[in-house]
Amino acid sequence: MRAVLLAKDQMSVLLEALLQDHEVFAPVNDDGVIAFRQVNSSQQVLLDYHNSTLPPKGLFFPQTEALFVYSLERGQLALEEPQPASRAQVLFGVRPCDARSFTFLDGVFAGANQCDGCYLARRENCTVVGLSCTMPKATCFCTSVGGGPLSATGSDVLVTDLGTDYLVEVVTDKGALLMESVGGCRKADEDSVRRRREAQASAEAAFRGAIRTEGMERRLQEMWDDPFWDRLHEKCIGCGVCTYLCPTCHCFDIVDEGSEQRGRRLKLWDSCMFPLFTQHASGHNPRPTGKERWRQRLMHKFRYWAESHGEAGCVGCGRCVVNCPVNLDIRQVLNEIESLSKRVQ
C-alpha cells in the first residue's frame, strides 16, 4: 500500500486540488446537523467530527430517486430514465464504519445476479476517501461487528490523523488514480508506521463494553419462538429512525407521483418498522405487530444477512443507539440474547 504524509495545514491544498476536477461531498456543519453535502471550498469541510447525523449512503442510494419519467399521450407511452452525473465525484472524510457499509450495499444493489445500474454507475463514478476514527464515541461498536476505527474496507484512500500530519494511504487503484493529481506530500517513513499503530491502539482502547456477536447467527436461528420477542418491542414507538439513519438499511418503496398522463416513478427509503411495509392489499399482514417487526429488523441484520453474505449486516456506527427516542439500545438487546442462550444451555 502506498502511503504519504501530508502536513495538517496542507489538507486544504489537497481538497482544493480535488475540487478542480471533481464534485466533492464532505461533512459540513449544517445548522447543527453534521451531514455530507457537496462543497465548493475546503473551508466548508469539517474534519474534527465524531460522525455525521445522516449516513453518507444517500449519495449512492438517494432518499428519493426518480427511476423514470413517464408520459402517456395519444396512445403513445414514453419513458425516460435520468442521466447519470457527468463529473467524477469524491466522497471525502467518511468514517470507516460508513465506508464499510458501502460494501454491504454493493451486495444488495450490485450483486452477481441482479444489479441496479444507476446505483452501480454512482458507485463507479465516486472515489471514497475514508477518515480514520481516533476518538470513537461511547455509542460506537464497530470492533464488535468486524470493523475497526482505522479499517480501510470500503475506502479507496484512507486518511488518518497522526497529530501533526495526516497519513494518507492508497487502498485501491481508483484511490491511486485520485492521488496522482495531488502534490505537496512526502513519503511516509518508519516513524509514521509506528504512529499509525499507536493511533489504532489508543482508538481501539477507547471502545467501551464490547458485545459478543460471535455465534449470533446460530443463536438467532434457535430463537424464532422465544418469549424474548414478546417484550422487546413494547416501548418501541415504531418511528423508524433506527432504519432511516442506518448505513446498511436498504429497504425502499416504489411509488408513482403524477397523473395518468404524466409523472415520475420514485424509489424512496422505506422501513421494516412500519406496519404498511408488508401489508397485503387483502389486509393480511405477515408482520402485524411491533413484535414481528423488531424480530425482522434484528434477524435481518444478525441472522439473515450472515446467512446470505457471511457476515452480520451491521457496521456498529451506533446511530440507532444515539437517536432512538425511547433508548432501545441494539447492544443491550444483543447482550440479552447472548445471556439468554447461556441460560438455556
Added chain:
Amino acid sequence: MMIAKGPYVPVPMRIEKVTVETEDRSIKTFDLSFIHKEDERAFRYLPGQFAQLSVFGKGEAPFGIASSPTRAGLLQFTISRAGLLTSALHQMEHGDLVGIRGPLGSSFPLQEMEGRDLLVIGGGFAFTTLRSLINYVLERDNRSRFGKLTVVYGARTPGMLLYKGELEQWRQRDDPKLHVTVDAANGDWKGRVGVVPDVVGDVAAAADDAYAVVCGPPAMTRYTLLVLERLHFPPERVVLSLEMKMKCGIGMCGRCNIGSSYVCREGPAFTLAELRRLPPEY
C-alpha cells in the same frame, strides 16, 4: 422513445381484451399484447412466474401470469379488485396501455415434474398460475413429457369460478381429470358441492411418484396439506406458491423475505420441504 435499460423500467403493453370472470364482477382477466416485437421476444417465462404490472399514475403491483407461454404474444392476468391500483385497472379497457416488468421469480419445478403424474389443486382466484401450468402441460408438444393430470378446483359458489369456458373444454376432452367443486351450490349447479380438501381426499390416488401443486387461500391450503400427507406425498413433491407484498421484484427492496429467502427471487413457487426450512412468517 428511448430504449429503457434499468431494472425498474417496464415495457409497454396494450390491453386487447377484458373478460369479467365472476358474477360479482370483482375479478377480471386482462389479455395484453406487446407493443414492441423485441420486448415480446425478451419476455420468456414459465408457469408459476409473475410480473409487475404498471398502471401509470397509480404504481406497480405483482401478479402471477395466468396465460401459458405456449401461446405466443399473449400475456394474461386475472386480477381481483382489491386496492388502489387494481381498482384503476378494473376501469381500463381495450386499447389502454399498461407497463410490464418481468418475468420475475421462480417457476413451478417443471423439470423435476417431468415424467410424473400431476395433482393440481386450486381454490378461489389463486387458480391463475395453476391454469397456466395446466395449459402448458396440455399443449400437444408438452403433453407426453408428463403423466396423468388431475385437477381439483374449488370456488365459493358456481358464479365465482374462473375460466368457465376453458373448464368446459377440459371437461369435454377428459384430459385433465377435472373435479370442480363449490362450497355452496345455487341455481342449476349440478356439479360437486364440498370443500377442496375433502374432494382431494375423495379423488386423489396415493402419491406414488406424483407431484402435487397447491394454490389457494390459507385455510384450504392448510387442510389440503394434511390430506396430501395422508396420501404419502413427501414434502419434496408438494409445491406451493406464496403471495407477498412486493415492490422491486428483484430481491432489493426488502419486504417479501421469509427468513433469508426473498419470495420474489427464490419464490413464489416453493416446495413444502423448502418452506419448512424457513421461519413461519407469511
